[in-house]
Amino acid sequence: MKRSRLPMLAVFPLSVLAVVVGTPLFIGNQPVRWDSGSVLPRLVFGNDGSGAGNSTSATGTKKSASPNSSSSSGSASEDTLKVAKAWKEGMPQWGVQLYWEEETKKRSDDFVVEQARKHAKYLISLGANSVSISFPFYTGGRTSNTLTAGAKTPSAERLQKVLKVFEDAGFRTTVRPIMDEASLDPPTGWRGNIEPASRSAWFASYLKLLTPYLKVADQDKANTFVIGTELNSMEGAPGWDSLVASAEKVFSGEVAYDANWDNYVSGRINMPVSHLGVDAYFPVKVPDNASVDRLAEGWNTWLDKKTTGDLPNITLAEAGIGAMNGAYKSPGDFYTKNPVNPQVQANWYTAVCKVVQERRMSGVYWWSIYFDDDPNTPPDDKTASRLDFAGRPKSEKAVKTCFTSDYAGPGSAAAQ
Template sequence: MRTRLRGLRGLVLLPLLPLLALLLTAGCVSPGAGSPVSASASASASAGGESAPARVARPWRRGDPQLGAQVLWYTYPGETDPSVRANALRLVNYMVGRHMNAVSVTFPFATAGPTASRVGVSAATPSVRHLGMLLDTAAAAGLRIMVRPLLDERSLVARDPLAWRGSLAPADRAAWFRSYEAFLAPYLALAARHHVSTFVVGAELTSLEDDPRWRSLIATARRSFRGELSYDANWDDYVSRHVPVPVDHLGIDAYFPLARLGDDASVAEIAEGWQRWLDRKTTGKLPRIVLSEVGIIAENGAYRHPAVWTGGEKLNPTVQQRWFEAACRVARDREMAGLYWWNLDFHADPAAGAPAGSHTSFLGRPAEAVITSCFRTWPR
């Protein structure tokens, strides 16, 4: 399915990792958490001699738009505290330099297959302690923070090439939700202690959204995390029906296909296509909606299937640039609550630009300048 292919976006260079290492522990939260940002976060950022991060010129305040990027973190074997701190500092400084006031940290969890009734961490899941280092660095910079677990689809595709996280069919749904609640527990505790504003309790789990067990899971989440709870719906799910997960705010992973547009389409034409999609749900302002993922591959044909990130066509950075410009225009016109670009790999060096041969990254390409302009001029 097109969305399933998009779910593998940006991961083609990652080695295949062992699937499940269900090592959840309640005592993994970083020590010293819970103290004020100015104390614990600054101390964490400067631990080991690193420089403190640059500060956001205008930190997010209630009512401001969330202007950020999704930091995608698949951990590698042998990551160390110094390397994690260095990566966190490099990316946070980059985001501040691009006029961002927010960051969403996306990290993977795993399951054994489409019908499995358990989920958990894998070898690709960053440790709770290392996640805390990134969150503290972001907080020290004044960034608004969102935490977002995302189901890794590789085990699903291995069983069924058409499977994706939105088509899960657990053999025992009650067991699945118990397992998912247990998986989330240490990350909710992390969020409560490390300056997190929003926790995304689920993303693109379309086939499970109607389950009444969400209510109990979310009630449990609220007992340990007092911030905002959110859910990120897939683009087609959002426009076609009511998403019944009972959260404070809804995000959209926004990959609206524009099948009639060629590679030379204008920004205005792309924006009009986005507006038509959104109008299927509702017209007018959308002040409670966040565009939780906005991205597209930089190559020919991408407007027709923006959710597909497997590549194969000719590199075309202008396609990506105009898509970003249109998304910014639509989000501002609709007065949306925020926009997060997809994505910044946690291990990337923004100064080096896009990796050789990659069509997925916006680093060092015209779309990067669009991000800066969009956020610098966004009305607040």
């Protein structure tokens, strides 16, 4: 089993999950706040979680660009790939996490470019306007101070080729390196409980790793660079100030952090970044035949532990679920392969989209599509993750219905 294909929550310790699910969270209307101890500007959420009243804002708007235009049908020809309606500030981010493990010895540059085009065409057919390119980097263990590229880490040069395909097609783009967990003794060890022996050495190693990718992201005018994902135990560490400041000298777009769902609802996320994403795998204890409204109610129950009302500055950086029986109680479970139930996945997607729109969120990215896969081919349920949605007609219909809805986004007049 290839761990690097797991969803972000897949190895969340079961004992911790039980505590999170079973213990009431009496945190009231506690705002998300990024630590105010640095000279760097920070986005500080108001008590309603909306971020209203902040004078500093980073939108991730493209640094050059006139909007791309194409037919409203969202179709793409073999020769021309263009999103139906290019993303602009204030619009929802309708996207997918494209997970890329490099296969340098097997794949030529031409293959990589054509594969990117294939995914761009597929995403256009769904009505997407955004894509997040996630790829692994590696560490030696939970206490290691060293972070490195590995055999499956795409080079910055290869990343640039893929970014160009999506940029030329008019997509909003995010670059998202994520720590692989194979060396962390999952499921008890995961990226959220690492404890480097020397945090200063860890941050120095991390900056060295990230810098080539930050440069490429800037050159190709990516909108967002995710500086960290689900690093619960490292949140609030002083080293982030210097790391983010260095990143912002290289990359002129939006620097973001993606928090795990448990930390998001239970306390403050202290990170010196301009945007917060949430990897959202909220468990909902309902039967497989639960209605979309009941699933949305379960999501809102979780979100209300943080704050009620609109969440215009929150992006669901990851949302997904297995297309199988029993998935609602553990939506990020990669390991289990219960009997396939496509309706479970489709209803979940519909419910999540409903919540995104009702709470005026900035968008959602579905987990996930694997870069080497053909998105037009149904998944092999003997080997594929149940979380795969490409090639599942009911799930694809739910995604397309979401992406082509009339929700204008948190910046629309209706949200004012």
